[in-house]
Amino acid sequence: MQFTKMHGLGNNYIFFNLLETSMGEQDFAKLSKKVSNVNFGIGSDGIILIGSSDVADFQMRIFNADGSEGRNCGNGLRCVAKYLFDHMYAATRDFTIETLGGVVRVEVEVDKRQIVRYVTVDMGTPKLLKGMIPMAGNPSSTAINEPISIGAKLFHMTCVSMGNPHAIQFVDDIEDYPLSTNGPIIEHSNLFPERVNVGIVTVRNRNELNYRVWERGSGITMACGTGACAAVVAATLNDMIDKYIPITVHLPGGDLTVSWDEHDHVWMRGQAEYICHGELVMEEIN
Numbered sequence: 001m002q003f004t005k006m007h008g009l010g011n012n013y014i015f016f017n018l019l020e021t022s023m024g025e026q027d028f029a030k031l032s033k034k035v036s037n038v039n040f041g042i043g044s045d046g047i048i049l050i051g052s053s054d055v056a057d058f059q060m061r062i063f064n065a066d067g068s069e070g071r072n073c074g075n076g077l078r079c080v081a082k083y084l085f086d087h088m089y090a091a092t093r094d095f096t097i098e099t100l101g102g103v104v105r106v107e108v109e110v111d112k113r114q115i116v117r118y119v120t121v122d123m124g125t126p127k128l129l130k131g132m133i134p135m136a137g138n139p140s141s142t143a144i145n146e147p148i149s150i151g152a153k154l155f156h157m158t159c160v161s162m163g164n165p166h167a168i169q170f171v172d173d174i175e176d177y178p179l180s181t182n183g184p185i186i187e188h189s190n191l192f193p194e195r196v197n198v199g200i201v202t203v204r205n206r207n208e209l210n211y212r213v214w215e216r217g218s219g220i221t222m223a224c225g226t227g228a229c230a231a232v233v234a235a236t237l238n239d240m241i242d243k244y245i246p247i248t249v250h251l252p253g254g255d256l257t258v259s260w261d262e263h264d265h266v267w268m269r270g271q272a273e274y275i276c277h278g279e280l281v282m283e284e285i286n
């Protein structure tokens with residue numbers, strides 16, 4: 001089976017093109033665990049399947065490194081858009097991709113050789129109600145800088161779904177925050193029945209945020225596209241930045257531009273890059 005490894009700001013996935021080739025009866029959760037392992041596999045934050053859709057131009061499915069299936073993936077969407085346009089599956093510069101979190105519209109920007117350099121994604125409308133995230137509590141209420149105790153620790157969290165759930169905290173300096181300790185505690189708290197991605201944010205000024213993430217199912221990664229969008233929504237809700245203007249989100253793997261527009265849609269623009277193409281020896285996987 002041929003694969004392509006790509007990354008969006010260092011958030012790296014193994015992509016399988018199922019538009020022309022079938023992988024047959026495959027346990028994708030098991031495949032993702034195996035392939036993502038750096039010692040026994042290729043090493044990645046998960047796998048992404050590119051396929052056809054009945055409701056959009058294409059379909060994307062994302063599995064985290066632990067085998068769990070995510071509903072959306074911002075960095076993955078930019079990579080999929082680049083792959084589809086560069087490999088001439090997409091005939092126009094804007095097209096739609098179905099995810100478990102809904103159908104999203106992508107638009108690619110090409111250089112003079114027609115190679116995709118930037119991708120903008122309409123990430124849709126953020127969901128703020130606890131019932132939609134999902135998280136425990138009154139399903140019709142929101143969590144905006146809500147004090148939440150988990151064990152002996154107290155956190156102030158703003159919770160947002162961008163197709164997948166994010167719990168955002170604002171801290172003085174993201175570098176000082178014990179993300180590898182608190183990340184898994186929050187991810188697995190029974191407050192979040194489907195677990196949660198854990199983001200920490202430092203506001204640099206009203207146009208720029210610093211952001212780090214502990215991803216549900218993959219741990220600390222270099223970047224998270226849906227997380228950067230959730231960070232901008234959370235910072236806006238806490239009146240730390242202004243709505244409707246492009247915000248630069250600085251992530252360990254690079255920068256994204258995110259804006260929350262007048263129509264309640266969140267837009268993300270950033271790069272996507274190839275790492276390598278290869279062939280997976282399936283006997284080794286099963």
Ligand SMILES: N[C@@H](CCC[C@H](N)C(=O)O)C(=O)O
Pocket residue numbers: 011062064069070071072073074075076164165197215216217218221223224225226227
């Ligand atoms: N890295 C992704 C999100 C991947 C899925 C996430 N870990 C989840 O399970 O919700 C992104 O760029 O958005």
